[in-house]
Amino acid sequence: MKKLSKPAVNKVTTLKEAVNRFVHDGSYVSFGGIGDRTPTAAVHEVARQQKKGLRLASDTSVSYVHDSILIGLGLVESFEIAYNWGGIWGPDAVYRRALEKGIPKPIKLEEYSNFAMGMRLLAGSLGIPFMPVKSLLGSDIPVHNTRIKFMNDPYGGEPVALVPAANPEVAFIHVQRCDVMGNAHILGHLGNDDSLARAARNVVITTEEIVPTDEIRRNPNLTVIPYYCVDAVVKVPFASHGRGCPYYYSMDVPFGLQLAEQWGTEAGFNRWAEEWIFKVDDWDGYCRKIGWERLTRLAEVERRHQQYGEAR
Amino acid sequence: MKKLSKPAVNKVTTLKEAVNRFVHDGSYVSFGGIGDRTPTAAVHEVARQQKKGLRLASDTSVSYVHDSILIGLGLVESFEIAYNWGGIWGPDAVYRRALEKGIPKPIKLEEYSNFAMGMRLLAGSLGIPFMPVKSLLGSDIPVHNTRIKFMNDPYGGEPVALVPAANPEVAFIHVQRCDVMGNAHILGHLGNDDSLARAARNVVITTEEIVPTDEIRRNPNLTVIPYYCVDAVVKVPFASHGRGCPYYYSMDVPFGLQLAEQWGTEAGFNRWAEEWIFKVDDWDGYCRKIGWERLTRLAEVERRHQQYGEAR
């Protein structure tokens, strides 16, 4: 049995090093978050290092800041997914081109519902091979995804669908604060990141702040991810830019609307990627390009209206 | 489909009323907590109202403050359980008499492991009929509990055990603070109370404090039980006396040691029950009998050494 628990040591590193160490061509990768706390800096670094043939698993993938970047660059082989869309930013032209026209290359799709993906990660986190659900029954989702199976509940006889555990090789999760070992507090809604951190073989945490372990111990009920799941800790402020990070900064809606326009054509997407991913060295370069004043204003507007521990 | 969600109204009542309303002869009942936060006041009230033929489900039942009280009074028909013991207080003579000699009456036992009981409640909370586990395999637990079934995982072919969902009719859960609707914060370890609150048909919360809803909203990440699970809210300070309640009061070790002595014989147990349950009107009467000075000292010693939001 290979030891899964990670040591209680200082794991602080750079995103460049973490991606280089844990992501390889063909890796099975999942990016966490749910609408906000998207690990966008990590997506950009994986793109920048041109890791190929990736097998991605997401629950809800938010266009413009998430898996679609890698799909648009032709780095993705397969995609296990419940939902991929831009929300207020509009439909995702990159995803549509890939699925409707195979541009830049076809991807193999394995679709679930949100709950089914959540249950796959929960099963993965618990070390069990599958989970029964009452979703998916009667729909066409299992028609096109034969990994969804059916059985009759051996207790009451009613039909249930089974979904297989998901155990990604690498997960990237963005949090508000963690210590150098990786004990991570998440504030606000958690998505499935509690399960993802446990289901994945290797976990890279990007964090807005690195705090002393005593700060973690002060509020042990806020710790969603214990250090023993975590391989690397990277301090990346504004790592979710575009989307928000509760209590830290708001969404940048205008930014996403501009992206949506640029992604409208294949050439536009490629120009965008060249300019925002390949021509900057790292997320710090991205932040300088966006402008620290803009980022600061997004932080200020969030904190002016909402602070954790307050109810106005 | 019968509506399961409970309304967002003031649900504050007395324990007498809550037990009378939700527990009936033959009810399928579960008392939450794990080592601490035991809903002991509720156990006493169920005993006081002499509800008979109860079917109990627990994960870890702590002797002297939990299910054994009802077993000793002959009110229990069956018991789904992973562990029943007194810890530092020593073995549970009531439980032993019931199982070894059928005194005061035999009970039907359905045994699991801690994790299996946790998974039963998780399944119950998720509305699925069963859960696969890797525990129980190869052991004698399923030999004597035929509700544990086996199958080969349809994905990898490996053997798994299946355990049925547990959906108690009534659950009693003790928390540190909740609002009048039942939105409940739990501080410290949670046991399986997140699942139990959702798995049960009716939920009675006893709470150390009732706080304004704004206090709940200030720390939404501490809310373990949302109001829509909850039927009744009862303010019962020191409801776990004997055991502790994190950040509120410590265990009363000497008290339990004295209980263990009294429970050593059937007559001793009966005298104890007469004195501490039937001859007091309610938990307030119990507290007066224990003595508020003693209770206050248990609270002081806890707060002197540990306060939530601090790490000394």
Next chain:
Amino acid sequence: MSTIIYAQNYSLMELMAAAIAREFRDQETAFVGVGPPLIAAMVAKLTDAPNLTIAVEGGTIGSSPRRLLTCIADTTICERAYSCGTMWRNFGDQQRGFYDVGVIGGAQIDKYGNVNATALGDYNRPSVRVAGSGGANDIGSSVGRYSVMMRQEKRRFVERVDYLTVPGYLDGGDARIKAGLPGGGPHGVITTMGIFRFDEESGEMYLDKCHPGITPEKVKENVGWDLKMAPSIGTTEPPTQEQVEIMRVLDPYGLYLGSGREGMGDVEKGFDFYMEVLDKSYDAMTELFRQKGL
């Protein structure tokens, strides 16, 4: 009882949002998705259903945000919530039966209320690929009852959906129960032209109400099967003055209910404009919540 004052000027989206808002009742729990459904649920909460609890997929329960809602899972949703937890728990609570009502959207719907939110045409090479199930399949499978918000077009109202993402009444009759689905099934369809309900026995959709100015014949032209009709077709209740006012506080620049997105995307001025909107929306919504005692 106070007299209902209807709005004199309102857009079609506002009419639809008002109709959706009326699908929620007080003291219910609602599981709602991104965009107009959330606006509608908030409108309900701020009018007839003050004790409506909104749960969203990110993991939040009972939020009362005082800021412009930009996403179902954006940071705003955490504000003043009863609970912020996991996504899978909220969906699990739904499967267990804690959520009374839901609203979804879709690209296609058929006569038994089955919804396609995945792909038009051949699944493997779709003519139009959309977002996929997300939570829609789960809502359709497990919520107490749900309503669907649709654009009324013949190619969207089809005899049988190209891909059945969300189970309605499947093949009708008791097919849904036989399939083992715990939820109650679709309750209404609110479109750009009218409101549809479902026959309790057969599960088949029928036209119940037409929006002002729309005839049943016009609706029939935009439905791809031989549409059944209610014995008497009513007219959709217009939005009240209060509903419209609230919508315009919640979405002051029509991000969801209008064309507000264009101005905000402007490279030069969009960001300043957006910052201003966030601050202004906070003041306006705070005042609104104060008035409503929420």
Next chain:
Amino acid sequence: MSTIIYAQNYSLMELMAAAIAREFRDQETAFVGVGPPLIAAMVAKLTDAPNLTIAVEGGTIGSSPRRLLTCIADTTICERAYSCGTMWRNFGDQQRGFYDVGVIGGAQIDKYGNVNATALGDYNRPSVRVAGSGGANDIGSSVGRYSVMMRQEKRRFVERVDYLTVPGYLDGGDARIKAGLPGGGPHGVITTMGIFRFDEESGEMYLDKCHPGITPEKVKENVGWDLKMAPSIGTTEPPTQEQVEIMRVLDPYGLYLGSGREGMGDVEKGFDFYMEVLDKSYDAMTELFRQKGL
């Protein structure tokens, strides 16, 4: 390297606790149950394994309590923890493989390390009924490796346990793997007389070490099958001075490792005594943790 100073005076329970403490290694995660195993894990953490992380069944990970430990799930366990969450998550983390080492107790053990923690005699009418599995079956099924703490008596060391609560190597050989159990199985048995290990091939228990003053023959007399022996039987390493000092800070009145419970149960003076112990233990443990830089 510092010289090891062994304790001159120690009890049998202290010897056993020291032996259990040596079953933990630095940088491991440990899942431990109530009583002496927890004391032993704390001793390990305060000596050779400062980065040992202790997880307990209540839902807490990485606690560093500075007060007398009265229960695996009492309020003390929350103190200065990395995380307080659910019970099922901690057990789930174990099943997933995150916990390297565990310790359990039992009423009976057999030659393949299977443990009975449920009932002696007939299950349906036991001569002695004990607590039941609790987490023991789960630890035995899933933890990386585990050790068992036992009283050495012939009726407790039996050819085959009356009731198999915790899977050791089952019938030996690869039976454990065939059963589908993910954990590595038992690693050692620490008794009142010696330390046992398991043959890697057959999974059969053999005597490895005897406690000071105990002969292999004496052990054999207290084992109910034809016990195998290591090629050369060593002597159990005594507790170090430091280990014993730490035990006496952690459990100053022998609640677990001695007979301290009696005095505390006194009706007249027990409570005052207990209050005093709690305060004193806080001061002493705080000082100990400070010295160890924890």
